[in-house]
Amino acid sequence: ILNVEQSPQSLHVQEGDSTNFTCSFPSSNFYALHWYRWETAKSPEALFVMTLNGDEKKKGRISATLNTKEGYSYLYIKGSQPEDSATYLCAFIRVDSSYKLIFGSGTRLLVRP
Amino acid sequence: ETGVTQTPRHLVMGMTNKKSLKCEQHLGHNAMYWYKQSAKKPLELMFVYNFKEQTENNSVPSRFSPECPNSSHLFLHLHTLQPEDSALYLCASSQGVGGGVSDTQYFGPGTRLTVL
Numbered sequence: 001i002l003n004v005e006q007s008p009q010s011l012h013v014q015e016g017d018s019t020n021f022t023c024s025f026p027s028s029n030f031y032a033l034h035w036y037r038w039e040t041a042k043s044p045e046a047l048f049v050m051t052l053n054g055d056e057k058k059k060g061r062i063s064a065t066l067n068t069k070e071g072y073s074y075l076y077i078k079g080s081q082p083e084d085s086a087t088y089l090c091a092f093i094r095v096d097s098s099y100k101l102i103f104g105s106g107t108r109l110l111v112r113p
Numbered sequence: 114e115t116g117v118t119q120t121p122r123h124l125v126m127g128m129t130n131k132k133s134l135k136c137e138q139h140l141g142h143n144a145m146y147w148y149k150q151s152a153k154k155p156l157e158l159m160f161v162y163n164f165k166e167q168t169e170n171n172s173v174p175s176r177f178s179p180e181c182p183n184s185s186h187l188f189l190h191l192h193t194l195q196p197e198d199s200a201l202y203l204c205a206s207s208q209g210v211g212g213g214v215s216d217t218q219y220f221g222p223g224t225r226l227t228v229l
Contacts, residue, residue, distance in 0.1 A: 006156070023218070032212050036220075043115045044156075044203070044220040051213060098169060099212030103156040 004092045006104035013080050014112050016044040020076045023090030027071030031093040034101060035064055035075055039086045046077075047088075060067040116140040119204050119221035126194065128227050134189040134224045136204030145187040146205040146218065147179060156203065163186060163210050194228045201225050 005024045013019050025033065032051045038044040048057040053068040061078045077084055087108045091101035116139045126132050138145065148158040160179040161169035176198075178190040187204055205218040 012123045036219070040209075041222070043117065045115065045218065045220045049217055050212040074217075091156075093212040098161075099210055099216070100158050100161075100169065100171075101212070101218065105155045 002042060004090060004102050004104035006090060006107050008107060009105065010110070011045040012110045012112065014062045015082060017080050018073050018076065018078045019109065020079055021088065023072050023073045023075070023104055026094070028071060029095040029097045033066060033073050033093070034091040036089040036091065037086050038089055038106070041106070044089060047076040080109070082111045082113050085111045086108055087103070096112070115219045115221065117204060117219050117221035118152055119224050121224060122222065123225045125229065126191070126229045128194060128196070131190070131192040133191065134202055136187040137219055138185055138206035138219070140206055140219060142206040143184050143217070144183070144207045144209050144210045145181060147187065147189055148203040150201040150203065152200070158178065161210060168210065196228050199226055221226045
């Protein structure tokens, strides 16, 4: 993998469902992975910054895991609520990239009441 | 609110116009960024400023001209743009440019630019 790939592109779930999506990134020269939540017409909001293999981060009903050896991160949302509807972006930083964020295209989540 | 504001929120301009986008951060950060998001494409870094000095130009055409008069303000001057430059332009700031936890980037809401 040369770029950051996120899957699925979009996801529709029912209120109360738990869901997860994937961010895949190059496993070599890893420095950090950032997750952002972006609601329509608002600013992207930082969720997590992950730097260590095996890292797990949690913020309320949202959690994330990181596997730097195989190059993926999962974002989980437990008991989705309509207010969780947003696009979730991940961004990868390589050691040799002047710490530039390389973004994926995002997973667009819609939670139906 | 993230503490980063952008004006205007929407801008329509002709190819011969000159306009400027403004970004202001109220977070006391030292680094500021311009990003571009074209339709159906990921966010793409354009410029980075650290302590008012440009440290990154990601091969951006010269019709985009950034200016950082101080650590709180960032401008993007636009002239003779093309219709394909129509996009959402986002500004961000961070404490430093290290990319770790302490250098989390805080984004503004963006300026939606349409070039006719």
